Amino acid sequence: MALLQTHNLNKHFGGLHVTADVSFSLEPGKIHCLIGPNGAGKSTFFRLLLGEHQPSSGTIVFDGQDITRLKSFQRINRGMSVKFQVPGIFGALSAQQNLQIALQHRLDSLDLNAEVERLLDFLQLREVADQQAGNLSHGLKQWLEIGMAISLKPKLLLLDEPTAGMSPEETFMTGEIVKQLNAQGMTVLAVEHDMAFVRQVADRVSVLHFGRIFAEGTIDEIVADERVAAIYLGQSHD
Amino acid sequence: MGRGPAFWSAFVVVLAFALAYPLFADGYDVGNNIYFLNWTFMALGLSLIWGYGGSLSFGQTAFFGVAGYSYGILTINFGTAYGFGLLSVLIAIAIAALFAAVLGYFLFFGRISGIFLGIVTLSVTLALERFMAQTAGPQWTIGSARLNGFNGMSGMPPLTLPWFGGEISLYPDIGLYYLVLCLLVVVYLGLRILVNSKFGNILVALRENPQRAEMLGYDIRKYQLGGFVIGAALAGLSGVLYTSWGQYITPSNMSITAAALPIIWVAVGGRSDITATLIGTLVVLSAFQALTIYGSQYALVVMGLLLVFTVLLAPKGLIANAGILLGSLLDRKNGGK
Numbered sequence: 001m002a003l004l005q006t007h008n009l010n011k012h013f014g015g016l017h018v019t020a021d022v023s024f025s026l027e028p029g030k031i032h033c034l035i036g037p038n039g040a041g042k043s044t045f046f047r048l049l050l051g052e053h054q055p056s057s058g059t060i061v062f063d064g065q066d067i068t069r070l071k072s073f074q075r076i077n078r079g080m081s082v083k084f085q086v087p088g089i090f091g092a093l094s095a096q097q098n099l100q101i102a103l104q105h106r107l108d109s110l111d112l113n114a115e116v117e118r119l120l121d122f123l124q125l126r127e128v129a130d131q132q133a134g135n136l137s138h139g140l141k142q143w144l145e146i147g148m149a150i151s152l153k154p155k156l157l158l159l160d161e162p163t164a165g166m167s168p169e170e171t172f173m174t175g176e177i178v179k180q181l182n183a184q185g186m187t188v189l190a191v192e193h194d195m196a197f198v199r200q201v202a203d204r205v206s207v208l209h210f211g212r213i214f215a216e217g218t219i220d221e222i223v224a225d226e227r228v229a230a231i232y233l234g235q236s237h238d
Numbered sequence: 239m240g241r242g243p244a245f246w247s248a249f250v251v252v253l254a255f256a257l258a259y260p261l262f263a264d265g266y267d268v269g270n271n272i273y274f275l276n277w278t279f280m281a282l283g284l285s286l287i288w289g290y291g292g293s294l295s296f297g298q299t300a301f302f303g304v305a306g307y308s309y310g311i312l313t314i315n316f317g318t319a320y321g322f323g324l325l326s327v328l329i330a331i332a333i334a335a336l337f338a339a340v341l342g343y344f345l346f347f348g349r350i351s352g353i354f355l356g357i358v359t360l361s362v363t364l365a366l367e368r369f370m371a372q373t374a375g376p377q378w379t380i381g382s383a384r385l386n387g388f389n390g391m392s393g394m395p396p397l398t399l400p401w402f403g404g405e406i407s408l409y410p411d412i413g414l415y416y417l418v419l420c421l422l423v424v425v426y427l428g429l430r431i432l433v434n435s436k437f438g439n440i441l442v443a444l445r446e447n448p449q450r451a452e453m454l455g456y457d458i459r460k461y462q463l464g465g466f467v468i469g470a471a472l473a474g475l476s477g478v479l480y481t482s483w484g485q486y487i488t489p490s491n492m493s494i495t496a497a498a499l500p501i502i503w504v505a506v507g508g509r510s511d512i513t514a515t516l517i518g519t520l521v522v523l524s525a526f527q528a529l530t531i532y533g534s535q536y537a538l539v540v541m542g543l544l545l546v547f548t549v550l551l552a553p554k555g556l557i558a559n560a561g562i563l564l565g566s567l568l569d570r571k572n573g574g575k
């Protein structure tokens with residue numbers, strides 16, 4: 001059974017049809033990448049999944065339950081977690097405190113400290129643990145937020161452009177982090193522009209274009225698809 | 239803060255001074271100076287709501303007024319015998335907290351935040367002031383308590399505690415001083431524990447990034463409401479203490495000037511830590527009082543300038559910035575970086 005399924009999901013902003021009849025299915029245990037040109041509606045699709053926007057029509061089923069009407073925090077508590085496109089961290093607090101706040105939802109103080117330590121090592125944040133999160137480099141902020149997102153031990157991890165602004169080395173390391181998390185049983189849905197990253201991690205790829213699922217397949221099938229190449233080329237022309 | 243030995247030694251020294259103070263001053267002065275302590279609870283409450291939780295509320299004086307008037311109405315009608323004096327204090331604070339819970343429910347569950355929260359809370363405060371101001375007529379009585387419009391309500395008894403075989407009334411004097419000081423210590427320590435707890439962590443998370451906090455699975459509305467009600471109850475405590483201390487309360491305690499003052503104390507002292515708020519409030523209040531000798535309008539202008547100065551030059555607050563400076567000097571002395 002699919003971990004996540006949307007049925008004919010639609011979202012209008014005024015006259016703008018940003019999510020158009022999206023029927024999407026995500027297999028458990030997979031890493032699924034969502035690609036598409038700027039403005040295709042990828043982040044909006046995430047916001048619909050997370051309950052930040054209410055869909056104009058359609059339903060969202062997560063882990064066997066209809067969550068379309070649930071509040072964001074209720075969806076999180078059913079096993080979703082997210083890293084936003086724009087880093088969402090607690091800027092005035094230290095990296096360590098950021099992780100603590102994320103972890104205290106699930107753990108009490110004894111296990112919490114051990115888990116903070118483990119995450120600091122896992123995400124290579126040890127050296128900046130006491131620095132203000134707001135002052136970290138862009139790449140470190142992204143890792144910190146990934147750390148906060150996985151603190152919840154989610155069934156489904158949503159990543160919106162996890163490697164934006166990263167060097168190729170950092171991007172590669174992020175890919176390895178994602179693969180490790182997946183190996184531990186986390187299903188991942190990632191929005192990404194970096195094709196090297198997609199190739200590194202994705203079991204399956206969906207292309208979103210003008211709010212519609214335009215194509216779906218393995219990375220090789222997608223790269224070979226001329227229609228997909230055309231929308232990316234078309235974009236660079238306008 | 240609030241975990242190291244340096245912090246606790248400083249705490250003990252300050253407390254020792256505060257305890258010893260009445261030994262060196264006469265009862266009349268001590269009684270007058272309770273005035274300053276009375277306000278600190280409201281300021282600490284605002285520090286929790288605004289400094290920690292990030293919601294700028296102008297509602298503190300409304301809760302102050304509701305509790306103050308409630309105390310007056312209750313004690314004028316029912317007196318203070320059989321422990322009812324103490325019970326009135328608790329009921330008055332509970333009424334303020336309940337009012338805050340209802341208002342806060344609509345605000346936070348209606349997802350009102352930022353500048354709109356400020357506007358709505360200020361409007362509520364001013365509406366209360368207007369309402370109380372027009373209650374001058376004789377028809378505005380509750381039992382035997384006359385609300386008395388702009389002239390203010392008076393004649394309520396001072397704080398009265400049940401005692402063995404009777405009761406003691408605490409007029410502004412050394413006894414009341416020790417009681418209020420004791421309350422302040424209890425409230426301060428309680429808040430210290432609260433802000434260092436998981437609840438306190440989440441309040442700060444709300445200030446920093448409410449969306450992220452919600453996406454960690456926290457029902458942020460409940461935490462916002464919780465902080466708001468605790469802060470309001472503290473404002474209510476200030477209201478009761480103030481009213482019973484001066485045996486008087488007027489609608490001008492909820493005026494726009496009155497509503498702005500707690501913001502100034504907290505902002506100038508430093509809102510991100512309750513210690514800075516506490517020290518700042520006492521310092522600014524004393525300065526304000528000293529300036530009032532030259533005229534209260536003049537004092538208000540200076541307060542305004544102080545706020546502007548703080549916002550521009552030391553946005554964390556003067557006391558908080560002084561603390562940071564002191565910390566880095568000590569670090570340097572100890573061979574730190």
Ligand SMILES: Nc1ncnc2c1ncn2[C@@H]1O[C@H](COP(=O)(O)OP(=O)(O)OP(=O)(O)O)[C@@H](O)[C@H]1O
Nearest residue numbers: 013016018036037038039040041042043044045085
């Ligand atoms: N709250 C909103 N109100 C109105 N229009 C919006 C809103 N959010 C997004 N849009 C519009 O919806 C479209 C899709 O935006 P979205 O952010 O989902 O795209 P995206 O695929 O994530 O793009 P990018 O790759 O640039 O992040 C854009 O045209 C955007 O302007």
Ligand SMILES: [Mg+2]
Nearest residue numbers: 042043044085
């Ligand atoms: Mg996007």
